[in-house]
Amino acid sequence: MSYMFKQLSREWRFMLRQKYLLVLLGxxxxxxxxxxxxxxxEVAQQQxxxxxxxxxxxxxxxxxxxxxDEIGMLAYYTFHLTYSPPSDLAxxxxxxxxxxxxxxxxxxxAIEGQIYExxxxxxxxxxxxxxxxxxxxxxxxxxxxxLLFHDLFANERSSGRHDLLVTTAKSPWALWGARGAIRFISLFLCLMLPFYVGAWVSGTSLVAVGLVSLCCFMYLAFWAILSVYWGKNANSGPKVASGLIGIWVLFAFITPILxxxxxxxxxxxxxGGDIMLTQREAVNDAWDLPKEATMDAFTATYPEWKDHVAMQSMFEWKWYYAFQQVGDQIAAPISQEYRAASQKKYELAGYASLLSPPLLLQRVLTRLAETDAVAAHKYEQQVRAFHKTLRLYYYPFLFAQGEFDKGNLANLPSFDKFINKQHGVSDTDSAQTTNK
Amino acid sequence: MSEHSSSTARFAKMMVVAKDEWRYWLRSKLAISVLAIGLILTLSSVVVTAINTMELSHTRHALQEDAEQTFADQPDRHPHRMVHYGHYAFRAPSPLSVLDPGVDAYTGNSIFLEGHRQNSAMFADQKQGTALTQLGSLTPAFILQTLAPLLLILIGYSSVSRERESQTLTYLLSQGTSGFTLIAGKGLALMSVIGLILVPVAISALFSLHEGESITAIVGFVLGYALYLTVWALLVLLCSSALSKNSESFTALALTWILLCVVMPRVASSTAITTVPAAGKLETDFAVAAEMRKLGDGHNANDPAFAQIKASLLEKYNVDSIDQLPVNYRGVIAMTSEAKLTQVLNEFAEKRMQTELAQTDVSRDFGWLSPMVAIRSLSMLTAGTSIETHHKFLREAEELRFDFVQGLNKAHVEQLSYQVDMNRNKDTDSGQKARVNAQNWQVLDDFSFAVDTPSLRLQRGAPAFLQLLAWIAALIIVIRLVGKRLV
Structure with missing residues (x-):
């Protein structure tokens, strides 16, 4: 143990004397x-x-x-805030x-007219x-x-010390292993320390911190091993580094772009524009269509209001909101297709990122931090579901005749409550694992 | 005379050095493959982006005409129905966006225009993206800004330090070649590489002449990149001559590249966002809604907020009730409240755009610290793909919106009587009566968006030009100092 410590402390002192290494670490x-x-x-601003x-x-x-006072006007003018707060790893x-x-x-x-804003x-x-x-x-x-690892060997070779070092060292590990380990640990700590401070400030769960550390460790180790391997027989540091930077360009830019x-x-x-166009055309056409056409399409989805669709006047709010619903129904297939396409793209991008370690890491960490397309999609689903509860709240008042009592507004759905309820029901297991 | 002949001799020597450098590159596998890769990347980016932009340009022109036609083809209707039916404005890409698409992929390029609200531009391409191109995309701008400097570093890091390491430097200097001439010769060789990289870009830029781009903008654009890459050539020469070993020169240059090309642009934008926080559209929407409630709802002519308008109208036409007015009172209310509302909306929109400009200015000031930030702004500004162009589009689209909505409201006021209008929901017949002729749908102005004039764009790019020139001047001074002491 003390032998290993001696090797490491020697390499530590050696590193402290090399200015450019210190500049890099700085x-x-x-x-x-x-x-x-x-x-x-950024996260504080979002909050x-x-x-x-x-x-x-x-x-x-x-x-x-x-x-x-009127229920139709209330529904027309009442906005509801929906949002997706940043996670503690965001x-x-x-x-x-x-x-x-x-x-x-x-x-x-119609939700299709609002969700893409x-x-x-x-x-x-x-x-x-x-x-x-x-x-x-x-x-x-x-x-x-x-830059830290490419000239591990080449530097010693070009300064003519390589063979001497190899013959005097007890084992290659005592020399190169210790040198590599010191550089790696120093870099790892330099990069991760700010993250740990940030995680502590924002109260990130230990599990998440552990997972991030593990991913970063593996990722850095991959590049370190690649750099050492690439340069093991080389005499010229810059040539090794050029090759490695070439690999980096390939992984970071070329593969992803292709x-x-x-x-x-x-x-x-x-x-995307076609979804809104379809929805808008449907809503606008409804004004000129026979009222029954709209109401029939509406009751196909909500048969419970079948007996309440008769109209006394040329304009009634229930009809207005019915054609909003129908507009969504008509735009639904193309909207589904749009979402399916973006999911498909996300899936395929997953395969593509297998060929590019930087993207793989980005994908894994944004998933952990819930800041990726999947999280955005999940939020969109929540908004859609919340919009549906709004409809379910208003339809009885709109379709069942009679005066609207404003006291009922107390039961108006709210996104906050809606989310809490959703989490309470379906996410209990995952909440246990992610909560601190 | 002798001075002249000595300067030609000096130039001849520089040419010899430059030719020698080329001979070295052609012999070295690394340099030749780097050059080849660089050229392939530039070429393919030019081709791919050109195809994409051409497709976009055509579809957007067609879509604009389609939208206008559909609007005009609507049957007789109540004019307010058409206010909500709405219209689209499409932004055709600027000709030079072939080389630098700038913000195009992030802003969305069409806006739905309707009464009573200003929508944001929708369907930015990025949202339907794969998230793969976060680090960079295959655009000529990205290749030239980020990868071309790397290419110059890879082939040039050893240009002077190599001579020193192989001990040919003292020999060269003792032969009467001054240190500065040597460096200048190496610089000449690097400049020829820059010329080579810029050829496909310049050709592609010239093609945009055909799309109506002016030659001044094209020259400014290409010149900007030439200056930028010159900064890098100078940086390469400086490190290579100031540092004694190849490996030191390489490490220093690689680190410089990381800091200036990869780190700085992002530091600039992060700093801009945190120092000048901007309220999102949603926040201003709430503020607008609060203002609006004070102004009254233009759909509801009985809103007490309109009592004053009513009184003054009655007075103006000297009648006792709104039924007796020669104009449609509902239409008047719609028209007045749209005007007031638009004023409020424009105030907020203007404030938001000013905040965005302030943010952008903060990030552009980083051009003094990183030539990459300078060329980034310069490139987008001269190409007409910067945030300013987006703002111009928003303003013009808003003008279009206001004009057609008020045009329809005018028809509402003048061509539809108040009684008929009030009875519109009584039965089918009165509903049919409460319509105006489809002829009125010709209110749309032909909308075709054009970027700012070349002189305005170049004027905006002036600070970035200055930044690049300052870099060049500073580097040349330092290199002269180093050149004198070259041993």
Whole structure:
């Protein structure tokens, strides 16, 4: 044990005397620290936004409910905030929350006309991408590993010490193993320490921290081993590094770009705009169609209101909301197809990422942090389900005749309650494992 | 005279050095494969992006015409129905987006226009993406901004340090070649590589002349990239001549590249977002809704908020009740409240755009720290694919929206009597009566979006040009110093 310690401490002292290694490690901890810091900021901003929106939402609804009395008008003007809060790991992997919307205002009109509304940030900044911990690990750290490990042998060879070192060392492991281990551990700690601080600040569960650490360890080890292997017989450090950077470019850019091109050629997706067009045309046409046409299509889905579809006037709210529902029904197949296509793309991207370690890591960590397309899709499903409960709440008042008592508004569905209930019922097992 | 002949001699020497460098590259497997890969990447990116953009351009023009036709083809209706029927505005891509698509994939390129609201642009391509291209996409802009510098590093890191390591440097210098001439010769060789990389880009840019792009913008665009890659050539020369070993030069350059090309752009955007926080559209929507409740609901002519309008109308036409008005009171209310509402909406939209511009400015200032940030802004600005172009589209689409909605409201006021309008829901017949002629659907202006003029775009790009020139000037000064002390 003390022998091993001696080897390691020698290599540690050796490393401290090599300025460029220290510069590299310094850069690593600085960049990682900055990324964690800006990730924490971003998540804090998202949470504050949600809090502000929640307050605005309540005020907005109260105002509306004070102003409107008629059930149809209430349904028309009452918005409901829906949102998907960032997870406690989101600071490390901001993922695609800047592309997929995570907040909506939903009302009783056709959902297909509302769900695609995007509330994204400054497009020019989104295009540049953000620096989060995941980016530092998946894209940057391989480069730092390459710079640290490519000349493990070549450096000694070119300075003419290689053979001397090999013959005087007790075993190759005592020399190269210790040297590699010291560099690896130092880099690992420099990159991970900011993450651990961030995780502690945002109260991330130990399981998640452990999983992230494991993934990062394996990922860094992969690049370290590759770098050492690639350079084991080489004399010229830069040549080794050029090759390794070439591999990095291949993994980080070329494979993903080719995968993206192939997937987009292979999966045919309807145009998003066509969904809205179909829905809008359906809703607009309904004004000129015989009322029965709309009501028949409506009662096909909700037969319980079959006996309440007769109309006294040319305009009644129940008919208005019935054709909103029918608009959704008509747009449903193409909307399904659109979602199926994006799921298919996500699935295929999974296979593509098997050929690209940086993407594989991104995929795994954004999944853990729930900031990927799957999480966005799940949120969309929640919004759709919540919209349905809104409909189920309003339909009895709209279709069953009689005055609407505003006291009933107390039972108006709320997204908060809806989510809690959903979690309470279906997610008890997973909640046990992920809760701290 | 002698000065002139000495400068030609100097140039001749530089040419010899440059030719020698080329001979070295052609012999070395690494340099030749790097060059080949670089050219293949540039070429394929140019071709792939050109095909995509051409498809997009055609479909968007067709879609715009389709949308206008569909609107005009609608049957006789109540004019307010058409206000909600709505219309689309499509943004045709700018010609140079073939080379730098910029924000296009993130903003969405069509907007649904309807009464009473400003929708955001919808269906950004990224949302239906595979999430594979987060690190980079196969666009000429990405290849030139990120990968081309790497290529210059890989073939140039040893240009001077190699001579030193193989001890040919002292020999060369003692032969009468000055340190600066040597470095300049190596620089010439690197510049010829830059020229080679830029050829496919320049050709593709010239093709956009055909799409109506001006030559000034094209020259500015290509010149920007030439300056940017020159910065990198200078950085390569500097490290290679200032550091004594190949491996040191390589490590320093690789680290510089990581910091300037990979880290800095993201640091810039993260800093911009955290220093200038922007309220999302949703938040402004709530604020707008609160304002609106004060203004009154334009659908409900009995809203007490309109009492004043009613009084002044009655006074103007000198009548006792709204039934006696020669104009349709409901239409007047719709028209007035749309105007007021639009004012509020525009105020918020303008504020939001200003915030976005402030954010973008913060991130563009990082161009002083990283030439990559400078060329990124310069490229998008001159190509007309920056956030400014998106804002221009939003403003023009809003103008289109307001004009057609008010055009329809005008028909509502003038061509539909108040009594007929009030009875519209009584029975089928009165419903039929409460319509106006489809002729009125000709209110749409032909909408075709064009990017800003080349001079305005270049003017916006001026700071980025300055940033690049500052980098070049600073590097040349340092290299001259290093060149004098070259041993």
């Amino acid at each position: 850069c690593a901890i600085l960049i990682s620290g900055f990324s964690v810091q800006s990730g924490l900021n 504050q936004t949600i809090e502000r929106l929640k307050a605005a939402d309540v005020a907005d609804r109260t105002d509306t409910q004070n102003k409107q 600071f490390a992997a901001l993922g695609e929350r800047d592309i997929y919307p995570w907040k909506h205002r939903i009302k009783m009109l 995007s509330d994204t940030q400054n497009a020019e900044l989104t295009q540049a991408g953000k620096i989060d911990f995941l980016f530092v690990i998946s894209a940057l750290s391989p480069l730092i590993v390459i 995968g993206d091109l192939a997937i987009n050629k292979f999966v045919h997706s309807p145009k």
